[in-house]
Amino acid sequence: MDRTITAGKLKDKSLFQDNNSSTGPAKTMCRNCSKLKIFLGALAFSFFAKGFSGSYMKSMSSQIERRFEISSSIVGIIDGSFELGNLMVMLLVSYLGPRVHRPKVIGVGCLIMSLGAFLSVMPQFLMGRYNYERITVTGDNSSTSVSACSPALSEGHPVTDATETLISVKNFGCEKTTNSYLWLFVLMGNLLRGIGEAPIMPLGVSYIDDFSKEENSAFYIGLVRSSGMFGPTLGFLLGSFCASLWVDIGVVDIDAISINPRDTRWVGAWWLGLLICGAVNFIASLPFWFLPYSLTKEGENEDLKISHLSIQDHCKIDPPSQPQLKFSEAVKDFFPALKKLFRNPVFLVYIFLTILQYNSLVGIITYETKFMEQQFNVSVAKAIFLIGVVLLPVTILGMFLGGFLIKKFKLHITEMAKFACITFILAYLLNLLYFTCSCEVLQVAGLTVPYSGLKHHSSSKNGFMASCNVGCSCKVDQWDPVCGDNGITYMTACFAGCKSSVGMGKNMVFHNCSCVEGQGHGLGNSSAVLGQCQRGSCAKTFPYFLALQTACAFILALGGTPTYMIMFRSVSPDLKSFAVGIETLGGRVLGGLPAPIYFGALIDETCLKWGTKSCGGSGSCRVYDTEAFRNVYLGLIAGLRAGCCLLYIVLSVLIMKHFKPNGIEMTDMKTKQRSTGKEPPSANKKEVLPGSRTSVDSEETFM
Numbered sequence: 001m002d003r004t005i006t007a008g009k010l011k012d013k014s015l016f017q018d019n020n021s022s023t024g025p026a027k028t029m030c031r032n033c034s035k036l037k038i039f040l041g042a043l044a045f046s047f048f049a050k051g052f053s054g055s056y057m058k059s060m061s062s063q064i065e066r067r068f069e070i071s072s073s074i075v076g077i078i079d080g081s082f083e084l085g086n087l088m089v090m091l092l093v094s095y096l097g098p099r100v101h102r103p104k105v106i107g108v109g110c111l112i113m114s115l116g117a118f119l120s121v122m123p124q125f126l127m128g129r130y131n132y133e134r135i136t137v138t139g140d141n142s143s144t145s146v147s148a149c150s151p152a153l154s155e156g157h158p159v160t161d162a163t164e165t166l167i168s169v170k171n172f173g174c175e176k177t178t179n180s181y182l183w184l185f186v187l188m189g190n191l192l193r194g195i196g197e198a199p200i201m202p203l204g205v206s207y208i209d210d211f212s213k214e215e216n217s218a219f220y221i222g223l224v225r226s227s228g229m230f231g232p233t234l235g236f237l238l239g240s241f242c243a244s245l246w247v248d249i250g251v252v253d254i255d256a257i258s259i260n261p262r263d264t265r266w267v268g269a270w271w272l273g274l275l276i277c278g279a280v281n282f283i284a285s286l287p288f289w290f291l292p293y294s295l296t297k298e299g300e301n302e303d304l305k306i307s308h309l310s311i312q313d314h315c316k317i318d319p320p321s322q323p324q325l326k327f328s329e330a331v332k333d334f335f336p337a338l339k340k341l342f343r344n345p346v347f348l349v350y351i352f353l354t355i356l357q358y359n360s361l362v363g364i365i366t367y368e369t370k371f372m373e374q375q376f377n378v379s380v381a382k383a384i385f386l387i388g389v390v391l392l393p394v395t396i397l398g399m400f401l402g403g404f405l406i407k408k409f410k411l412h413i414t415e416m417a418k419f420a421c422i423t424f425i426l427a428y429l430l431n432l433l434y435f436t437c438s439c440e441v442l443q444v445a446g447l448t449v450p451y452s453g454l455k456h457h458s459s460s461k462n463g464f465m466a467s468c469n470v471g472c473s474c475k476v477d478q479w480d481p482v483c484g485d486n487g488i489t490y491m492t493a494c495f496a497g498c499k500s501s502v503g504m505g506k507n508m509v510f511h512n513c514s515c516v517e518g519q520g521h522g523l524g525n526s527s528a529v530l531g532q533c534q535r536g537s538c539a540k541t542f543p544y545f546l547a548l549q550t551a552c553a554f555i556l557a558l559g560g561t562p563t564y565m566i567m568f569r570s571v572s573p574d575l576k577s578f579a580v581g582i583e584t585l586g587g588r589v590l591g592g593l594p595a596p597i598y599f600g601a602l603i604d605e606t607c608l609k610w611g612t613k614s615c616g617g618s619g620s621c622r623v624y625d626t627e628a629f630r631n632v633y634l635g636l637i638a639g640l641r642a643g644c645c646l647l648y649i650v651l652s653v654l655i656m657k658h659f660k661p662n663g664i665e666m667t668d669m670k671t672k673q674r675s676t677g678k679e680p681p682s683a684n685k686k687e688v689l690p691g692s693r694t695s696v697d698s699e700e701t702f703m
Helices: 001-057 061-067 072-095 100-126 161-170 178-182 183-197 200-211 213-228 228-241 270-284 303-307 311-316 327-331 336-340 345-376 380-409 411-434 540-559 560-569 573-592 593-604 626-658 669-674 681-685 696-701
Strands: 483-484 498-502 509-513 527-530 609-613 618-624
Touching: 001 061, 001 072, 001 100, 001 228, 001 270, 001 345, 061 072, 061 270, 061 483, 061 618, 072 183, 072 200, 072 270, 072 311, 072 345, 072 573, 100 183, 100 200, 100 228, 100 270, 178 327, 200 327, 200 573, 200 609, 200 681, 213 380, 213 560, 228 270, 228 380, 228 593, 270 411, 327 411, 336 669, 345 380, 345 540, 345 560, 345 573, 345 593, 345 626, 345 681, 380 540, 411 626, 527 560, 540 560, 573 593, 593 696, 609 696, 618 626
Parallel strands: none
Antiparallel strands: 483 527, 498 509, 509 527, 609 618
16 A cells, blocks of 8 residues: 555656646746847847937037047948948957857947947037137127128238127137047047947847748848937937037027027037937947856747756756857858858959948938038938938838748749849839939029129139229138129129128128129119028929839838848858858958948039138038039949949859759758768658758859
8 A cells, every 4th residue: 555655755846847848948948038039129229229320420420520620531431430330340250259268248338339420429528619700890799790891800900809809709719729639539539439339230139040940030130220210310310410509508698699590610519419328329239248158949849958958957057059169269260151152153253242232321421411501401400300200111111021021922033133133123213313403503703604694803812803902901711601682693793792781690691792793783782781692493303302212222121121031041050140240341441441432532522612711721521512422422432333233243143043932941940960971861851841951962052
């Protein structure tokens, strides 16, 4: 009897242990699933954070250009420093990806991005107040200002108290000449942001692809990338808000400022948003410190593994799918892996395609707001706002829909290539219609239009003088534009020949302007107001341009995710992270680094009037030849994208040649892991998915 009871107890205990062991894998898989979801959320937020700070910096390029009085090519160098930071660490980080603790490395990257944002803010606290270029000031507290056309400024005439006031304003702030080099802080901050962002894309995407189901990988990656696009959207919205605020907000009386956000001398509070960007990047780093080195692959049955391990030990950490290697062991395989990648013709063409796409994309993003401002007379704040609320949401929708279509219809790599090629060519054809979106050139007397009906005064120094203002002793290095009643802009009220003025600040009105009279106006109509004249035809052209740009952005984004997945489906599983790093590195070095510099240098060539620093020397550009600007900007984009169309066709042909819908895809993770180099077992053959390539066949492409 006792033996029977004892046997029953032992049986019950055994059943109890079996029940625990049977529920252990389920609990473990749930935990791994939860950790994967946490990683997806954390990675999406890090994509948001880097996009948030990156788009904000892009939107502030014109504000930085004006604040530091630098050219567009220098702005391009500042922008390219971000890509240089990527260059310094991208290749190493992506190659060591599977061998390091990827979540923690991403967390360190977010912290470095935060540091870079805070460093870029430093010049605001080291510089004095921003003193924009102006010449119309009052000599006393009366409502009547100094005459713009005053013979007192000529040689041989006495200098009045009012003239002394005028000169002192012009020379104010010359003691702070070191401000000209404080833009180096922004450059170094941008460099740190590039270093910090380097591990996020290759390590994050490879981590998802390693531990998610193959059919879910594209959808997850598309979801993360599209979620991250909300960062650029909010970054541009923040940029629009900050651009509408005066740079020295809280320190200077806004009512005393005589210019508005439409003026090319206006500088917004560019530094304010960087403080917010730094805080967001810091928050983004926190979740990654609590994630494991490795996870169990989504949906994989771990019953056999868990039966040999105690539940307590398994709950601590999942065994890594690939052992961590020492630095020396990992580096020695670097060149063989690199050789293997570049002997893959599909990947090689994909790299060239990426480089051209980066060139066009970076050029567009960097100078889009400047293009809108100069071509369509739109304020920088409004241009940034429209990009944030119109173009980026459409891009997000296109990227998400592209990833969804891959998952929904289970597109094979050949179908992805055809889809991406067709969408890009269609977008390119729409892109050519940009050249029809023209706006009349800003009419500036002496720059784009002559002093009509008046005899020009010959001068060895300039060609801006005419008989109507020859006695005014105007200085050609000044820019304080006024708009005459004739619809023509004059560089200053002096060049308009204005003899008197009424009012102060933004409300100042000039009268008795002899050059305006010369256009056939009577004495009563010869007045001018502060600011450039508006261009009427732009109001009709700009909505058409915006609609066309929105359509192009959606179509390009629709084919973006299928294009990106081609890379994952054309390399072996162990080289995915390395391939992402090479692709990103190639785009950054040969696209992101030079593109803003040569775009900016060519745009500088179209400048008609440069600003002047308070202590002399050229500042930022005030007026561009809008027609030449349009041809240079749009021509570069069209030329680069024409090369992309050709490479898309070549890529599609190569993929259709090396992959067949009924063959075996090169990147089949399960087949690669289970194959032993001999004839694969029949069980494995049943699990081969349609459209995949065996590891034996794939070696032919990798050689």
